[in-house]
Amino acid sequence: MKKTLKSDYGILIAFTALVSVVPFMLANKYYISVLIFVAINMIVAVGLNLLVCHAGQISLGHAGFYGIGAYTTAVLTTAHHCPVWVDTLIAVALAALIAWIMGTPTLKLKGHYLAVATLGLGIIMHIVFNEWEKVTGGPSGIVGIPGLSIFGRGIGSDLAYYYLFWSFALLTLLVALNLVKSRVGRAMRALHGSEVAAAAMGINVSGYKVKIFVLSAALAALAGSFYAHYVTFISPTGFGLSFSILLLTMIIVGGAESVWGAVIGSVVLTSLPEFLRGFKDYDVVIYGFILVAVVIFLPAGIIGGLRILKERIGRRGTAESA
Amino acid sequence: MFKSMRVLFTVMLLVGVTFCAVLLSGCAPKQKKADEAYKIGAILSITGRASPIGQPEKETVELLQEQINKAGGINGHKVEIIVEDDAGDETKAVMAAKKLLNKDNVLAVVGPSLSGTTLAIVKLFEESQTPMVSCAASVKITDPVQKWIFQVALTDRYSIPNILRYLESKGIKKIAFISDSNAYGQSGLAEMENTAPQKGFEIVAKETFGGEDTDMTPQLTRIKGTDAQAVVCWGTNPGPAVITRNMKQLKMTIPLIQSQGVANAKYIELSGDAANGVVMPAGRMIVTAQLAENDPQKPILLEYQKAFEAKYKKTPDHYGGHAYDAVKLIFKALEKVGPDKALIRDEIEKTTNFVGIDGIFNYSATNHNGLSEDSFEMVQIVDGKWTILKTK
Incomplete structure (x- = not known):
């Protein structure tokens, strides 16, 4: 167990190094903005990965929490002139509170019932964004959200946003990696395997489930708040069911067996449509084809494919040396 | 252990390098040529x-x-x-x-x-x-x-005055407004609420519908209970067509005014016979053949x-x-x-x-939507075809 944690740190350091040099290898600002969205999506995906892949609780309503983050930020900064960062904190706290209130009854449900309950939750939030016109601006959304600033200085450039959001994404990743390898992580995996067995071993099953649900909702709200500050405009379209499903696709295509799956999934699913723009009208077809191919040929996701590849190379290595 | 780490590192590095290669390939600075596109x-x-x-x-x-x-x-x-x-x-x-x-x-x-x-x-x-x-x-x-x-x-800013002028010519002062619960319907409602009272109109009922709803009789029944003299509907297909058919079914005889959002063939197709008699503002595209020969457009x-x-x-x-x-x-x-x-x-x-x-x-420093109220014609559907109404 300790060894795997160490190797995770190794990869994390290498990954951090890669993240910090990439902007200098890119000749174009456009790619930096793509990577900014990768970082935003990664924060949500890592949180969802903890909930779905480690604790075994499905959520089809994470776009709702993402939306709560974005809308809290938008409303507080435009209508109430709340200072930036304070709004982000309130957004995260509000999403956590709602997740706690909602999670306490719903997480007692299992399997399909939980999926449907979270689906309903997501749809209700989407309806609220659409219909609570006085506050959310209704379907036409909210314009003029201020950008982020640090120590009173506005962040103007995409490069600054890139480093800021990636710092948070990497921090989230570090927390998630530690959490998975900790006592909490083992408890989560136990209740993923069998809730009855976990309860028999003295694990507070519903307590852990609610906590992890709250954590992943808070991360989604953090990302939502960043999104609102970066794009400066929001409307309900981005916070519907399709985004919830996209998030699930990210963690499944990336690989459900590790937190790194969420990382790879968010990188691939956010940037792939951009690379495919060159194919003009066929981009959607190729995108779908790639997703289907991954699901058919790499049932354990990209990270699972990499693991199998590594094992094969490892076997060959030992065979040669023998 | 070390071996597996090395392998993973290699994989990571490879992924990273290809990633960057793909990124870089598209953006080599190009020389500007004189006859460049x-x-x-x-x-x-x-x-x-x-x-x-x-x-x-x-x-x-x-x-x-x-x-x-x-x-x-x-x-x-x-x-x-x-x-x-x-x-x-x-x-x-x-x-x-x-x-x-x-x-x-x-x-x-x-x-x-x-x-x-x-x-x-x-x-x-x-x-x-x-x-x-x-x-x-x-x-x-x-x-x-x-x-x-x-x-x-x-925009609605130019179509609503046309509608109000038409209603005025028919002696109608009390209207019911029913709108799609999307950005389009919302914007129409806001604009109508701004304009109508100033020109002496009264909005006696406000209803909304979901774009995918297949039955609007509850909203229309409520409107029927008011003293509205006309229904103005703001939405895009298919909702407004459902309203058109429901009004016929409820035997509502007050005129129905639709918005420019359904000034297309699909609306007539979806509404069938019920569409006859409906009035709406529309751009000139659908009535090109009826335009005067000297019309500049x-x-x-x-x-x-x-x-x-x-x-x-x-x-x-x-x-x-x-x-x-x-x-x-x-x-x-x-x-x-x-x-x-x-x-x-x-x-x-x-x-x-x-x-x-x-x-x-006609654009100017203070107007970045170059159109005006004159860009609309009021049209009526007669026998499933668009006909220009002369209101001006």
Whole structure:
């Protein structure tokens, strides 16, 4: 167990190094903005990965929490002139509170019932964004959200946003990696395997489930708040069911067996449509084809494919040396 | 253990390197040649829920590109229009805009198709000082006026006065307003609430419906219980067609006024016989044949329809018309001032009496939606066909 944690740190350091040099290898600002969205999506995906892949609780309503983050930020900064960062904190706290209130009854449900309950939750939030016109601006959304600033200085450039959001994404990743390898992580995996067995071993099953649900909702709200500050405009379209499903696709295509799956999934699913723009009208077809191919040929996701590849190379290595 | 780490490192490194290679490959700095093509961008909702809007826009953009290049381009330069799909999604629109502005370095951008996607990227165009001619209809896009943002679509601000004038001519003062619960319906309601009371009208009932609802009788029954003299409906297909049919079923005899959002063949098809007698404001495209011979828009409407039908074997609609006007405005500016973004912007702002599909455009420093109330005709459906009503 300790060894795997160490190797995770190794990869994390290498990954951090890669993240910090990439902007200098890119000749174009456009790619930096793509990577900014990768970082935003990664924060949500890592949180969802903890909930779905480690604790075994499905959520089809994470776009709702993402939306709560974005809308809290938008409303507080435009209508109430709340200072930036304070709004982000309130957004995260509000999403956590709602997740706690909602999670306490719903997480007692299992399997399909939980999926449907979270689906309903997501749809209700989407309806609220659409219909609570006085506050959310209704379907036409909210314009003029201020950008982020640090120590009173506005962040103007995409490069600054890139480093800021990636710092948070990497921090989230570090927390998630530690959490998975900790006592909490083992408890989560136990209740993923069998809730009855976990309860028999003295694990507070519903307590852990609610906590992890709250954590992943808070991360989604953090990302939502960043999104609102970066794009400066929001409307309900981005916070519907399709985004919830996209998030699930990210963690499944990336690989459900590790937190790194969420990382790879968010990188691939956010940037792939951009690379495919060159194919003009066929981009959607190729995108779908790639997703289907991954699901058919790499049932354990990209990270699972990499693991199998590594094992094969490892076997060959030992065979040669023998 | 060390071996597995090494392998993983190698994999990571490989992934990283290919990633960067792919990223870099597309963006080697190109030498500017004297006869290089003029690059224009277009961000349209070609796929996704809004594809009925984005698709004809894309077809029109491609048609115009083909036409101008066949005619030798602009001042000897070929024109390249780079079309990006935003799938009706604001995040994708932001990325498409970043690509066009930073990677393709376009001179101006046509679109986006929708109000949401437009509002999401307005800031990027202001920052990068690139002119954008949006095809979307929200009043918010050009009110307040922003330096680099223009609009070609007809807005509610111009259609509602036409409706009120028509109602007035019929002696109607009390109206019921029923709107789609989307941005379009919401904007219509807001505009009506602003305008109607000032002109002495009273909105006696306000109802909403969901775009996918298949039965609106509850809302209409409530309206029936009021003393409304006419129903004004604000929505896009298929909802307004359901209302049209439900009103017939409920034997409501008060007139029904629809918005410009359903001034298309699909509405008549969906409503069937119930559509007869319905009145609405519409651009001139659907009534081209009935226009007077000396109408300045007639030749351009006929020419566009002929070219579109020849290439795509179907009739164009007013969405394609928005793209047509946006592209032509940019072409005209480009022809006059050459490839300079600031000069193109100034030139678009100076446009006067430019005859387009949507109307006759007159822009100024304080008006970035160049149309006016005169761009609409009030039309009535008679025997399943559009007929111009003379109200002016």
